[in-house]
Amino acid sequence: MDLNNLSMKKIRELIVFTAFLVIALWKFDIVIDVIKTIWDILSPFALGGAIAFVINVPMSFLEKKLFGKAKEKGTKTAEKFARPISLLLTLIGIVGLLILVMFGVIPQLTRTIGTLITNITAFIPQMQAWILEFSHNNQEIMQLVNQIRFDPDQAVKWGMGLLGKGTGNVMNTTILAVGSIVNGITTFFIAFSFACYILFQKEKLRIQVRKVFFAFLPKEKAEASLRICSLTYRTFANFLTGQCLEAVILGSMFLLTLIILKMPYALLIGILIAFTALIPIFGAFIGCATAAFLIFMVSPRQAVLFILVFLILQQLEGNLIYPHVVGSSVGLPSIWVLAAVTIGGNLMGIAGMLVFIPLTSVLYTLFREYVYLRLKKRNINW
Numbered sequence: 001m002d003l004n005n006l007s008m009k010k011i012r013e014l015i016v017f018t019a020f021l022v023i024a025l026w027k028f029d030i031v032i033d034v035i036k037t038i039w040d041i042l043s044p045f046a047l048g049g050a051i052a053f054v055i056n057v058p059m060s061f062l063e064k065k066l067f068g069k070a071k072e073k074g075t076k077t078a079e080k081f082a083r084p085i086s087l088l089l090t091l092i093g094i095v096g097l098l099i100l101v102m103f104g105v106i107p108q109l110t111r112t113i114g115t116l117i118t119n120i121t122a123f124i125p126q127m128q129a130w131i132l133e134f135s136h137n138n139q140e141i142m143q144l145v146n147q148i149r150f151d152p153d154q155a156v157k158w159g160m161g162l163l164g165k166g167t168g169n170v171m172n173t174t175i176l177a178v179g180s181i182v183n184g185i186t187t188f189f190i191a192f193s194f195a196c197y198i199l200f201q202k203e204k205l206r207i208q209v210r211k212v213f214f215a216f217l218p219k220e221k222a223e224a225s226l227r228i229c230s231l232t233y234r235t236f237a238n239f240l241t242g243q244c245l246e247a248v249i250l251g252s253m254f255l256l257t258l259i260i261l262k263m264p265y266a267l268l269i270g271i272l273i274a275f276t277a278l279i280p281i282f283g284a285f286i287g288c289a290t291a292a293f294l295i296f297m298v299s300p301r302q303a304v305l306f307i308l309v310f311l312i313l314q315q316l317e318g319n320l321i322y323p324h325v326v327g328s329s330v331g332l333p334s335i336w337v338l339a340a341v342t343i344g345g346n347l348m349g350i351a352g353m354l355v356f357i358p359l360t361s362v363l364y365t366l367f368r369e370y371v372y373l374r375l376k377k378r379n380i381n382w
Contacts (some may be wrong), residue, residue: 044187048194055090055200057237087199101271115298179355232362239358247277250284250317257309264298265291280341280353282315336360 018294022030063086070078169205198205209229213222251274258266276287288310296303337357375381 002298044190044196047187048191049198051191052195052198052202053236054240055087055195056202057241058093059083059086059090059199062089083200087196228362228366231365232358233367235361236358243278243280243354246317247274250274250277250313253313253317254310256314258306261305261309263295263302263306265294269294273374278354280337280357282341282345282353284310284317288314336364 063082066076066086067082071082074381150208208227210222213225217225252271253265255270259270263269269287272291273284273287276290279286288307292303292306292310295306337360340356340360341353344352344354346352348355
């Protein structure tokens with residue numbers, strides 16, 4: 001049996017791949033350590049790429065709106081300063097938003113914690129009276145209820161002990177904290193610098209990536225790979241834009257409604273709902289549970305009213321706002337959105353929920369195109 005050069009090449013590649021696979025499974029712990037080491041080295045650049053992707057969405061929007069017409073006319077000044085000015089405005093907007101949230105949330109959060117401790121102290125006797133009334137003074141239940149105590153000082157000590165659990169003595173804790181802060185600042189500085197480089201040189205990098213694909217892949221595979229990359233970027237960008245816009249709209253709706261109804265913690269709950277709404281499907285309900293608990297400590301009746309308001313606003317948001325703002329941007333059926341959130345949450349937590357929806361949308365689009373192509377080859381009209 002004669003074997004041509006192509007067959008021999010494939011056999012050698014298969015043997016080499018099998019050998020690497022056997023070694024990797026045999027020394028699995030060493031392989032994991034090597035992967036972790038490589039990831040530690042590359043993580044600042046991966047973070048920089050993520051930062052560049054997030055910043056590029058509003059930066060591209062500002063660049064198109066502010067300098068689009070001037071760049072079409074070929075104005076050199078616009079071409080030179082469009083990118084730096086758009087990036088600077090985007091960073092100012094992001095920092096301003098963070099400052100607004102900090103100054104809006106932290107003072108109110110501090111007051112809320114103090115009020116919450118006071119309300120819990122006052123609420124426990126009321127709760128004991130309700131339980132005793134509904135239990136008809138059952139002696140066993142009365143003994144359990146009377147043992148319920150809330151000491152603010154003990155609660156603070158418990159919280160401090162929980163935060164400091166497993167950290168060792170004060171010196172070790174301080175050293176670890178300083179080391180973590182320095183390492184975090186260094187990583188963020190490298191990542192941010194890398195992100196700025198990507199943003200300023202993105203056209204050049206795009207050309208370089210295309211050259212690499214066409215240099216090492218056949219033309220058809222290179223074009224298909226670039227098309228998949230383009231689809232992935234558009235899907236992630238549209239999802240990010242739609243999810244942030246939807247969170248702002250929902251948070252503003254809750255803020256205005258709570259102010260009109262004169263409910264407590266209106267600003268805090270509005271911001272809380274906006275941030276938790278970034279978590280697909282389950283996020284708003286997490287914010288609702290937290291907000292309802294805060295209001296319940298002040299007034300149980302208002303807490304019930306808040307839940308009714310939440311259900312009404314959630315229906316409006318789910319049926320009117322979300323399909324127009326986010327639904328069309330992802331193009332993924334609801335059942336697959338739920339599956340993506342569940343799988344992503346189990347694998348990577350909240351970050352997995354955010355990543356897996358657009359990722360599943362890309363895979364869904366590619367698989368759908370492949371199915372239609374197979375049907376077309378078989379002359380089946382569906």
